[in-house]
Amino acid sequence: MRFTTVVPRPTAAAGTQDTVSSLDHLTSSLVTAYAYGKYEVHNGRSSAYGKYEVHNVRFSGIHSLLSLSTGSSWVRRPPVSRDKTARFTLKGSSGPLVVPLGGSVVLPCSVDSLLPLKDLEVEWRRSDSQTLIHLYQDEDIRPEAQHQDYHDRAHFFTEDIKHGNFSLLLNNLTAEDEGQYTCKVYSGQESGETVVEIKHVERLIVSGSSQSISASVGGDVTLSCSVNSHIKPEEIEEVSWKKIDKDEEIPVLLYQYNETLSDASDERYRDRVEFFTDEIHRGNFSLRLKRVRTEDKGVYICQVINGRLSANTIVKLERLGFSGLQIMVLILCTTACGFAILFCSLIYCRPNNQE
Structure with missing residues (x-):
C-alpha cells in the first residue's frame, strides 16, 4: 500500500x-x-x-x-526547522540517580511555563545510542514508536503532560539501564532539552542451592549462600542465617558490619556454626554446620540487607543419615554383640551339660 x-x-x-x-x-x-x-x-x-x-x-x-x-x-x-532558542526552560535531575535493580525510577523533566498541547512533541532517548524510549506527539502518547526494550517499561504521566510534566517512569530496571537519557521538548518552532543520568543500578542478588541438602548425623554440612552486588561484600550491612521452625525463626548465625556475632546464635547452634571467613570478600556467606543433629533437619534462610535493599535464599536440609564410617562401626558393633551373645550362650550351656 x-x-x-x-x-x-x-x-x-x-x-x-x-x-x-x-x-x-x-x-x-x-x-x-x-x-x-x-x-x-x-x-x-x-x-x-x-x-x-x-x-x-x-x-x-x-x-x-x-x-x-x-x-x-x-x-x-x-x-531541522526547530533550531530557535527556546523561550521555556526544562528542569531535570539535580544529580545522578541511584536506583535498585528490578525497581522503578522517575526520570524528571518539566517545563517552567505551560506549553500549548498543539504542536507539542516530547522525546525521551538514550543519549549514547539515540534509542527512542518514548514519544508524545499530536496530543497523544505513541507507544508503537518505542524501542522494543522499553515496551511496557517506560511510561509518561499522561494526565500531567498538560501541566508541563514530561517526566518518564521506567520500570523493571536492569544493569543495562545505566547511562544518560535526554528529554527533548518541541513547541512550535522552539525546542529545549535536559539530560538525566542513571549512575548506578543497585543490584543485590542472593543465590543458594537449588536442591535439598543431605547430611550425616554427627558430620558437617555446608549451606550455600552467595551474594552478587555492586556493593563490596565487606561493606554489606547484615547477613543473617535463621532456621524456620513452624512460626518461629531461630537465629543460627549473624554477620554485621564486617564482624561475625557468634553470641547472637541460639544456644542450639552455638559453637557449631561458622562462616568461611576467607571467602567473604568474594561474596560467599555460606554456613558450615558442624556435628549435625537429627533436629537440625528443616528450612534455613540466608537474609542479606544493605540499606533499602534486601534479598534472601532458602536452603532445605532434608535428608539426614549415617556416614559410611558410622555404618561400618554399627555393623562391627552388631557383629561383636552377636559373637558376645553366642559366646555367653556356649559358656552357659556347658555347665548344664556336665550336670
Whole structure:
C-alpha cells in the first residue's frame, strides 16, 4: 500500500526543484531527518500512523512530496526547522540517580511555563545510542514508536503532560539501564532539552542451592549462600542465617558490619556454626554446620540487607543419615554383640551339660 503526503521541505531553498528516485540517492542528512519518529499520512479522507519507507522525494518550492509504503523507517516532521532558542526552560535531575535493580525510577523533566498541547512533541532517548524510549506527539502518547526494550517499561504521566510534566517512569530496571537519557521538548518552532543520568543500578542478588541438602548425623554440612552486588561484600550491612521452625525463626548465625556475632546464635547452634571467613570478600556467606543433629533437619534462610535493599535464599536440609564410617562401626558393633551373645550362650550351656 502506498500513501502520499506533503511535508515541510527540510533542506532545499524555495523555488528550486530536485528529484530523487530512490532511497539510495538521498543524502545522509536527509535520511537522518526522516529516519526517526513518525508522520501522519493521509489517504483520502482517512489517516494512518505507522512505519514507512521513503521511496522517492520530489522537492517543489518549500515542500517535498513523499511517496511512502509500509516499511522499516519512521517518517516524521523534519527537526531541522526547530533550531530557535527556546523561550521555556526544562528542569531535570539535580544529580545522578541511584536506583535498585528490578525497581522503578522517575526520570524528571518539566517545563517552567505551560506549553500549548498543539504542536507539542516530547522525546525521551538514550543519549549514547539515540534509542527512542518514548514519544508524545499530536496530543497523544505513541507507544508503537518505542524501542522494543522499553515496551511496557517506560511510561509518561499522561494526565500531567498538560501541566508541563514530561517526566518518564521506567520500570523493571536492569544493569543495562545505566547511562544518560535526554528529554527533548518541541513547541512550535522552539525546542529545549535536559539530560538525566542513571549512575548506578543497585543490584543485590542472593543465590543458594537449588536442591535439598543431605547430611550425616554427627558430620558437617555446608549451606550455600552467595551474594552478587555492586556493593563490596565487606561493606554489606547484615547477613543473617535463621532456621524456620513452624512460626518461629531461630537465629543460627549473624554477620554485621564486617564482624561475625557468634553470641547472637541460639544456644542450639552455638559453637557449631561458622562462616568461611576467607571467602567473604568474594561474596560467599555460606554456613558450615558442624556435628549435625537429627533436629537440625528443616528450612534455613540466608537474609542479606544493605540499606533499602534486601534479598534472601532458602536452603532445605532434608535428608539426614549415617556416614559410611558410622555404618561400618554399627555393623562391627552388631557383629561383636552377636559373637558376645553366642559366646555367653556356649559358656552357659556347658555347665548344664556336665550336670
